Amino acid sequence: SEPVTLFAAASLRNALDEVIAAWKAETGKQARTSYAGSSALAKQIEQGAPADIFISADLAWMDHLQKAGLVKPETRSNLLGNSIVLVSPKAEAKPVEIGPGFPLASLLGDRRLAMADTSAVPAGKYGKAALQSLGVWEAVEGRLAQAENVRAALALVSRGEVPYGIVYATDAAADPNVVIVGHFPAGSHPPIIYPAALLAESKNPDAAAFLTHVKSPKMKPVFEKHGFTVFN
Amino acid sequence: MDWLALSPEELTAVRLSLRIAFWAMLASLPVGLATAFLLARYDFWGKSILNGIVHLPLILPPVVTGYILLLLFGRRGAIGEFLDQSFGIVFAFRWTGAALACAVMGFPLMVRAMRLSIETVDRRLEQAAGTLGASPFMVFLTVTLPLILPGIIAGMILSFAKAMGEFGATITFVSNIPGETQTLPSAIYVFTQVPGGDAGAMRLTLISVAISMAALIASELLARRVASRVGQGAPAT
Amino acid sequence: MDWLALSPEELTAVRLSLRIAFWAMLASLPVGLATAFLLARYDFWGKSILNGIVHLPLILPPVVTGYILLLLFGRRGAIGEFLDQSFGIVFAFRWTGAALACAVMGFPLMVRAMRLSIETVDRRLEQAAGTLGASPFMVFLTVTLPLILPGIIAGMILSFAKAMGEFGATITFVSNIPGETQTLPSAIYVFTQVPGGDAGAMRLTLISVAISMAALIASELLARRVASRVGQGAPAT
Amino acid sequence: MTLTVDVSHRQGDFTLEVRFESEGNLTALFGRSGSGKTTLVNIVAGLIRPVRGRVALGDLVLLDSERGIFVPPHRRRIGYVFQEGRLFPHLSVRQNLLYGRWFAPSGERREALDTVIDLLGIASLLERRPGSLSGGEKQRVAIGRALLASPRLLLMDEPLASLDEGRKGEILPYIERLRDQMRIPILYVSHAVGEVARLASTLVLLNEGRVAAAGPTADIMGRLDLFPMTGRAEAGAVLETRIEAHEADYGLTLLRSAAGMIRVPRIDMEAGTPVRVRIRARDVMLALERPSGISALNILEATVAELRPGKGPIVDIRLDCAGTPLLARVTRRSVETLGLRPGLALYAVVKSVAFERRSIAAGTEAGGEAGGEAADL
Amino acid sequence: MTLTVDVSHRQGDFTLEVRFESEGNLTALFGRSGSGKTTLVNIVAGLIRPVRGRVALGDLVLLDSERGIFVPPHRRRIGYVFQEGRLFPHLSVRQNLLYGRWFAPSGERREALDTVIDLLGIASLLERRPGSLSGGEKQRVAIGRALLASPRLLLMDEPLASLDEGRKGEILPYIERLRDQMRIPILYVSHAVGEVARLASTLVLLNEGRVAAAGPTADIMGRLDLFPMTGRAEAGAVLETRIEAHEADYGLTLLRSAAGMIRVPRIDMEAGTPVRVRIRARDVMLALERPSGISALNILEATVAELRPGKGPIVDIRLDCAGTPLLARVTRRSVETLGLRPGLALYAVVKSVAFERRSIAAGTEAGGEAGGEAADL
């Protein structure tokens, strides 16, 4: 039978590869994933990409597709959650108390804060929201180094180019060169959610079963191992 | 080195990249040559426009090029739909699409190299061939073409190398489906997107570099042979 | 058209892109020329390696190139730290870094074009200049250089166009800081990443294309003037 | 075959305005550097399309700007030996030679490859590339390439300029053979008066893009007013003769002309064949009495017709030998000493060895009937 | 200045193995196409570095493979007129002409631009680009370019091959002036025997990459055994003479030689100047008795020294004129008729007009002392 085709945000790769391996072992069926940026994947789906399942890194692109009638709304669910953290290069790491009005600007001095793009990339958008709600956005807005994606932002910290960066906890945990110096309070930004759904044009009979597999409690430890929080 | 051992999936990506680069190079060859010839030799209305279009993939961010390809050649795209229904040719989310994207991205490089060569051909040699009875087409085949071989080789290797590295347009156009559209650069990209992926990215990068280097060296050897054949024979100093 | 009106921020991006593309092109010119000359004229140990390195930016996915630049020219990078401490030259998060990234990405294109031209220069003319008393350097300046102008122009326009479109390496190396390193492609990229951003992306794309077209047409006119001067004077058919 | 040319063309400051018709098998274009020879040849080849004009070879119209006819170069079947070689650098000598063959109608491959290779002495070069050939070797290959295309018109732009005398001496008879036996019409550009005088039945003298004179070679070479263009040293008269007999013992041939009998080195043709010989003015000595006991074999009775003092010590003298004009060149001192004046009867003395091979050409005015070679001196 | 050349070089199948020394101001390289002339010139210019060898100009060593000396081309200050032009296509004619000036030490700019432009007749071409020049125009510009570089050695590889007689006649005296007045040593490649005979004090005859003969031009041109290479038509003897007097009325000059008095067209030099004249064998007529009433002004007493029958009707005869050798060429028929045999006393008759400009050269054996021109015929 045809393999199930997932379109998934690239940051999910490590976790999803394991999930798929488990599915193969269990059912003997194939599944394959096209990992890319959520925006690219969404646009491809708009143009009739032969995908069965979409797992986005943020709600916006899923909403976009749903409005266009390209997903099966009844199958949509919030699959995973993530959190954002403040990281520092290992060499200069000092814990930072993150709260309203915390002195991020003075911590930076004349250096920069690395983030994923604050208007385009989900991690950047969440970071911006958090800084805004904590009232420090104005002070650091001019001192940002915005990267194409979270990993690139992390690289800037990891290389010591910047003293601080805001990245996903999932990424921070895996990089030995950086240290998490502070966690952003959950309420300081909209919840970080990876929604998943079956696509309207999917004809693969195994797709629904695969999605169930992904959501199954058995897979929970896999995702948690990679730093995600699992909903439901 | 164990570290260099490829997973079956990665092996697939290597093979696919080679196939895509090869076909991208080959398929753009005739079109590129014709375009280069047109631009080098003729003056016509809209020449600037054609020249501009040729250069577009260079000027545009690859993502935009990929998106335009998606809009044009996608399943729902103006040309894509037509090609599909009329000839059953599908680019969308196939390796052929990746080849198309790579060909398009490499096109300006290929055309420029060939055009430069065509412009330096001594037209008096073509005239001489004409007086010997060769029709314009035969002149092209027997005189112009051999003389511009260095440019053709340069154009081909540029196109090939570009195809080995192209990623933005490809992943935007045909996505990143293992075994179908996942090229080496796409695979590398995904590695860079996850924690701990650096080693994998590095490994694939080395492989990609090794392949391209081999192609490069081969092209140099070829070019040298051609050059020694056509050489002006100026006394060595 | 109101729709085309640029926000102040976008205007900044346009100006910055122009500045970066211009300097990327200009700064790589001497290095590119020297490299092209070396590759075209000399045989030396490690020539294949040099040739490979020149082509690397073409072969590697731009993100990887950007990352390598970061490793080398970042504040903590091997070369970056040295340059900073010795000469106070900083690339990190500066427009100069963006220019460096663009220059590197355009380098193989520039070198190839120039190299092709150098290879077609009739060395007997250089010999003639030598017998007239011109030292090798003067021969280069007064004979070789004028004769390879078409290749130089081609190389420059390729480098410029590439710089106008380059994005992956730039954003990875120097990030995307408005007014400092946010080029047009970066701005376009941002638009493509949000739902409904297509119109904005389209607008900036058109501007980028318009600029590059103007540069392209200028380069063609220039090349034509050069060609008419150097023309073989073969009788027109 | 008649070659008709009537063209106007401009390039830069230079205007070409040429009109001539040549019945001759070999038409020489002669003129100073920059006078428009190559331009004209390019027009005939179809490489330049002139502003206005007509070019025809017999009935075949190659160009007629009024009727909008322009046969493209590759349909003209013209063999062109360019002034600057133009060998294909990417092909071996052999491939260069055979290039035109691919395109010639197979029925019309006249020249055998081996013959041409032998003639031009290029057998050892066949596998070489043109880049490493010497100047003369290139030129020889270029000649071979044009010949082997089996053209119906041969254009030769200074084909022998870079060749040594020995090689010229081998190739010239071959060109004569093409002209006479193959009857390929040839348009031949040369600066070498000797070559032209020997080869051309018709001569077109170009000067600054215009025809200064056109007609039978003998007439033009003998015209005193054209000396500045034809070159004074080579000036001479042409005698129409017929072979009377051969003196086999001495390797000489006896020619009958209106002016009297002439002995020249042996010409390998039958008695009765018409032969044109050129006598250069500088080779004619004058004597008031019939000399005896001298080595010169040819003594012709003549009357002084005209004296033309040039600048310097030289006087050109037109003689009348029983109605045939002859030119002589002597010093002014001799003119005085001998009392030369129009109407004076005297003897013109010419050595037999003065008739070099290049000054003897077989053929009637209308072009050679059958070819033949004068003995090699 | 002495030019010493002793080199070995291989290219492909061709081996060059040349050794000569020339005291003469103008050394001609003569030889068939492909004999290695251009290769040798390239070695002297430094464009080819031979496997082994030594090249020196006077004390200045340009190449010595044993001592590891190799002066690069741009330091040799050599003006090279290439066989194939090699004009800079991107520069105007004027810029081409002035190119070498930029690099010449400013104190040594000898030739005035205007003089050279006038001489070569290229005034109207100055703003043009080489691409649109005719073959001869290109060659003239190339000559000008080399001259204006104020070289200390001039290499000319068939510089006049593509020029008409008129133009040649203008340029040749200029080259003589360079040779004699400027005293620039010249290495001159040519196929034209006349040119070589006129210009060269020393002749080096190349054959298949080796020196077949080298020495004073007169000696080599007169050697019967070298005729196959030098060309028989031009064979002749050289007489060493001294100017005795001028016959101003007639525009003649009287020369005294061991063989007797000779009248030639005026030579613009003082009485007493040594002059070398060449008398071509074909221009010498023999008479048993002293002829009278003839236009020939030069009648020399001679004795037959040797008869050399060639193939065909021709016999070459070596005469002894009071110890000086002279060559004559007559038919076998005349030999019989006149009963020519060694020891026979007779008269050699030579027309004054036979002394063309090209056959007269001022100078002693060691090269010209002061320059001068023979009157233009």
Ligand SMILES: Nc1ncnc2c1ncn2[C@@H]1O[C@H](COP(=O)(O)OP(=O)(O)OP(=O)(O)O)[C@@H](O)[C@H]1O
């Ligand atoms: N690069 C080369 N490889 C092999 N053979 C060569 C090379 N260059 C020249 N030759 C050969 O060397 C010989 C001498 O060449 P050169 O150019 O010196 O002749 P040349 O005497 O100048 O003849 P020409 O009068 O025809 O110009 C020729 O037979 C030529 O074919």
Ligand SMILES: Nc1ncnc2c1ncn2[C@@H]1O[C@H](COP(=O)(O)OP(=O)(O)OP(=O)(O)O)[C@@H](O)[C@H]1O
């Ligand atoms: N493209 C051009 N533009 C301007 N003038 C030109 C062009 N081509 C040729 N000429 C001029 O036209 C004239 C005739 O040139 P052409 O080549 O026919 O001379 P030619 O008789 O063959 O001379 P040569 O014996 O020197 O080869 C020359 O004065 C030349 O400078």
Ligand code: MOO
């Ligand atoms: O044009 Mo790119 O930035 O090399 O994929």
Ligand SMILES: [Mg+2]
């Ligand atoms: Mg010409």
Ligand SMILES: [Mg+2]
């Ligand atoms: Mg030569």
